[in-house]
Amino acid sequence: MNITEIAALLLEAEEKKKPIDPLTALFPHLSADEAYQIQLKQVEQKVENGRTIVGKKIGLTSKAMQHLLQVAEPDYGHLLDDMIVLDGEHVSLDEFIQPKVEFELAFILKKDLKGPNVTVMDVIQATEYVAPAIEIIDSRIRDWKIRFEDTVADNGSSARAIIGGKPTPLENIDLSHTGMAAYRNGQLIDAAAGAAVMGNPIHAVIWLANALSRYHISLHKGEIILSGAWTAAVPVSRGDTFTVKFAHMGEVAVSFT
Numbered sequence: 001m002n003i004t005e006i007a008a009l010l011l012e013a014e015e016k017k018k019p020i021d022p023l024t025a026l027f028p029h030l031s032a033d034e035a036y037q038i039q040l041k042q043v044e045q046k047v048e049n050g051r052t053i054v055g056k057k058i059g060l061t062s063k064a065m066q067h068l069l070q071v072a073e074p075d076y077g078h079l080l081d082d083m084i085v086l087d088g089e090h091v092s093l094d095e096f097i098q099p100k101v102e103f104e105l106a107f108i109l110k111k112d113l114k115g116p117n118v119t120v121m122d123v124i125q126a127t128e129y130v131a132p133a134i135e136i137i138d139s140r141i142r143d144w145k146i147r148f149e150d151t152v153a154d155n156g157s158s159a160r161a162i163i164g165g166k167p168t169p170l171e172n173i174d175l176s177h178t179g180m181a182a183y184r185n186g187q188l189i190d191a192a193a194g195a196a197v198m199g200n201p202i203h204a205v206i207w208l209a210n211a212l213s214r215y216h217i218s219l220h221k222g223e224i225i226l227s228g229a230w231t232a233a234v235p236v237s238r239g240d241t242f243t244v245k246f247a248h249m250g251e252v253a254v255s256f257t
Contacts, residue, residue, distance in 0.1 A: 001027070003034065007041035010154055013140040019097050020140060023154075024147045035152035036215065042155060043078045054224055055079040056212075057135060058204045059156045060148075061197045061228030071148045074198075076208055077156025079224055085136075087164030090255045096138045096159060099236045101254070102229035103182045103244040105175070105194070105201050106133035106163050109223050113205075115213030123205045124170050126219075130201075132165035132180075132244055132252040135226050137233060161226055164252025172248075176200045179247045180230050184240055192230040201227040 001009075006023065013020045023030055023038075047053065060066055060074045085091060093099065110128035138159035141150050151157045175194040182190045198204050204227045209219055219225065234242070236256050243253040 003037050003041055006153065007038045007045065010038070010140050011042055011045060013097075017094075017097050019142040022141050022145050022147065023150050030149045030153070032149055032152060035149040038153040039077065039155050040215070043080070046080055052081040053078055054081050054084060054222075055161075055226070056208060056219065056223065057156050057158050057161070057226040058208050058228045059137075059151065061204050069146070069148045069151075073211075074204065074207055074228065075148065075152050075156055076211065077152075077158040079158065079161055079226070083158065083160050084224075085160050085162045085254060087162055088253050088255070089162070090257050091136070091160065092257050093236065093238050096136070097140065098144060099136050099138045099159060099256075100233040101236055101242050102135045102137060102233050103180060103190070103231060103242075104133050104135060104197070104229050105227050105246070106131050106161070107201075107205055107225040107227055108167070109219060109221055109225065111221050112218050113209040114218040115210035118206050118209040120202055120206065123202050123209075127170050127205075129167035129169050130173070130175070130249070131163050131167050132246045132249050133226055134162040134242060134244055134252055134254050135229070136160035136162075136236075136254070161224065162252055162254045163224065165246060165250030166248075168249045170202070175202060178249070181245050182231060182234075183243045183245075184234065186241075186243075189234065190231040194230065196230045197228045204228045
């Protein structure tokens, strides 16, 4: 099968909510570059059908996840307009196959960022503000039996994004030492600091801008950048409400029906 046909398999799996076998099992020689081409082909198809790219998401920012998938760097996916959910909104589990939630920080850009050679100062100057975020991830690969190439091809296993809290300029906060606490149905389930994301979430945005330059893609003014999970992904059950609170930045929540 070619890139277009594999992309069509994933699009059909997403539309019909029926997962497929791992691409790395079906196509053992699938490369990371081919996986990104499959991702881009799906995004192109969605844009042709009326969707708009509104940002990017970064995944696999923790050493534990990189070790699990036997890679040495993160991955990324695209955010589209129909993936953005309002803070506090109720979301139906019927929209997904096998969803999980991740808790992270969103960067909202006020100017373009284009690699290579993006620096910390470039990211600070290009960021209008950061805000608490919950990402709903989902896999079109059966039972989450993914390797790096599977999740890349599957648009970084992305599904939805919820942005909330108080917009906070980067100049006013030390992200490495910023604390976060996550709750399910009012019960604390995890906590972390920003250093969990590559030492500082800014480093993840630097990595993204430079990695995208390989495909001549820029980050654009107004885009939302989900900078990577601060803790492990959490499976979702019907009736769950997740709330994540960030020091100095407020909170964001989502409920599942």
